[in-house]
Amino acid sequence: MVASSSPDQASASTRSLLGLGFWVQGFRCFPWMAVNFFLKDALNVDPSTLQLLLNSANLPMIGKPLYGVVSDAVYISGQHRVPYIAIGALLQAVSWLVIAFLSQSNISIFSMSLYLLLSNLGASIAEVANDAIVAEKGKQTSTSAKNSQSPSSGELQSFVWMASSAGGVLGNLLGGIAINRFAPRSMFLVFGLLVAIQFFLTNTVHERSLKLPKSSSNVGIRKQLAELAAALRKPDIANSVTWLAASYAIIPALTGTMFFYQTEHLKINSSVLGISKVFGQAALLLWGVIYNRRLKSISPRKLISGIQVMMAVFMISDLLFVKGVYREMGVPNSVYVVAFSGLLEVMFFFKILPFTVLMAQVCPPGCEGSVMAFVMSAIALSLIVSGYLGVALASYIGITGDDFSGLPQALLIQALSTLLPLFLSSFIPDEVKTKPRRKE
Template identity: 40%
Template sequence: LEKELKHLSKEQIQQKSAVEENLKATQKQLKQSIAYAVGIFTICGLFFLIIFIPFLQVISWGTLALIPITGNTFPTQMACILLGNLGASFTEVVSDALVAEFSKAQKEGMLQSYAFMALAAGGILGNLSGGIVLLRSQQPKVMFLTFALLLIVQLGLSLTAREDTFNLPSNSNLCRRHYSVSESLSKQFSNLITIVNEETLYHPLSWIVASIAVVPLLSGTIFCFQTHCLKLDPAVIGLSKVIGQLMVLSATFVYNHYMKRIHFRKLVFWLQIIYALSLLSDLCLVNQINIKLGISNEAFVLCLSALAEAVAQFKILPFSVLFASLCPPGYEGSLFAFFASALCLSSILGGIFGVGLASLIGVTSGDYSRLSVGIILQFVAALIPLGWISYLPAMQTSGKVIKRSKKGLGMG
């Protein structure tokens, strides 16, 4: 891979980066489009999705492991990646819905914390094992094949599992009354709008979405700066992602034991402050302040490069706990599908603003002299959501669970 990369010009590398960014945006838009549909399926066909998800990804990664890597197979590769991302999107929404539903019978926030810990642990193991396989074999196909085999094991376990072991609700109104597809969609959409319009949900949902959307994301620009200007080994940047997941795992553990006692608004306030300050770590790297302090670029990137991303990921946990406690029984899938879609939309907007900001201040592949200005503006933008933090509930349990009967909520 390194030999192949040496033969690529900067323009070709930029074109590949642009294609990857477009694919990520397409993935998020696709996820946004199908997320609500997942909310429908979680009512009548959640067990079906548990089997269908690994099947999608087995096809995707198995095909990538078997087809030759040539220019002629590029469309097939892109289709496989999109298919795999589709399965990952289903996984995220379904897992959120399951966690939200079963968390009502558990201590508040406990199940969400465990889910975040599992997600972080999976990220750590996945990044480490993938990196080790790639470094030793120098063949991405080996990693794809290994992943496909693991998914086959998951598919086998899903096929042998009994549906009643999940204790899934079987008396859904949608299933019992045999509504047509159009009627089901209409009623489910109507109920979703009713739930989201409740102030107890609308205000925190609007805040978390806006807090992500208003911050221009410069992660792609920072990555190019680290690789092109600082000549950092991509393995160092990849390992920093592992450190970031360790941060999420540690923060989730602390939240589960201590932070839940903190008032919700106060907790989110300080998380946003920490997130804004963590963005300034890139400013130290760009201005090489770390070198003046005797800290190498590699060590600095390993320790702090993924801090902002880790804080942004962890910030979602308190909101997930809040929404799970407020959501009426039976509508967890729809609400969390909408929540995931809203987060994806806000991330897309943040990415668009980031590209626009980089172009506006004149940051190019050969000139990063004004990147510091972009980071400072990014820091200021991260503080803007604090202006309307009063819309958040003061306490985690300050709101009551929305009743089905309120404002006509229900399937009739």
């Protein structure tokens, strides 16, 4: 990609960089599918330990506001987005390649956790920079009505959403096939090489080619923190982020329990789980298309609340599945897992797309990276809390790797918890008035 002052070439450079970045972000499910089976089969962890490890590995995601402030304020060779994408890719490459080449005697739950933490640190840094570019370009295009070739508000968000979903589709499809044919560490090696390639390709891009909005390279971290704090005091931002985080955190996640229930109790083949995740990622991809073409005009409050209701409906469906209602109707377990379990898993993320569009509209100019990073951090923290609540719930009810008798009760509690945030849906703005970017 070559730097150019042409708007068309700048748009192409932006889409190429973001398309690769978000595609790799979606493809991360490929090694993480192997992590699930590696922890279960090679390290012999139980459902609760599996869920604790996977949720704890996401702790670096909580630091996204700090990474966002640094990327907003600290320039590297005159750039403050692209170098951070490269750094993130490098950290991921190192972590996955080390895991791939570690001898069996050196692999433990502790060492595995450390490298997974390093991988997610790199992923979170890269995601912050990518999200900041999307926010900057999204605000730039939404307020540049004079440029007839500029995409409409939300189009870039939909593009990167679809790129991430496409990576997820391929990652889950290949992961479901590879897990039966190759050792997990071979899958770690493949992904490590992929992010290494991303690192080298990213280094060929200069930020000038993206034509990002101009800002001072000497803003300073203290001033950037002050601007972030001021932005977070805006009611539209503060209330929306509070609601979104609570809407995730209040739901006790049962991912580890369901993984063991499907693989150990129902004996669902790993390839079926892979297809299930492919189906879910395909639904995410379709959601991006539908939102961009049909749903952008719907108020954020109505759309996000509707998604929350659908999540609860699918959880009740899981309850019926565990109780054997669908089997009595002649629906095979594998068919349900593919069509419904995969869809419920990704439905948690449906509301992120309209929410990021909302944030891009209300985010003050100059701190897009910080605000979007804070939003992603809040989501990451709430999902970790959700995972820990799920472990506590499973432990309280008495669900183990061999006893799933309490799973229907846990699913009912999960569904009821999902409906609780609807009572505070007024926290989400019903209409958003976009303010023009200030002139530098």
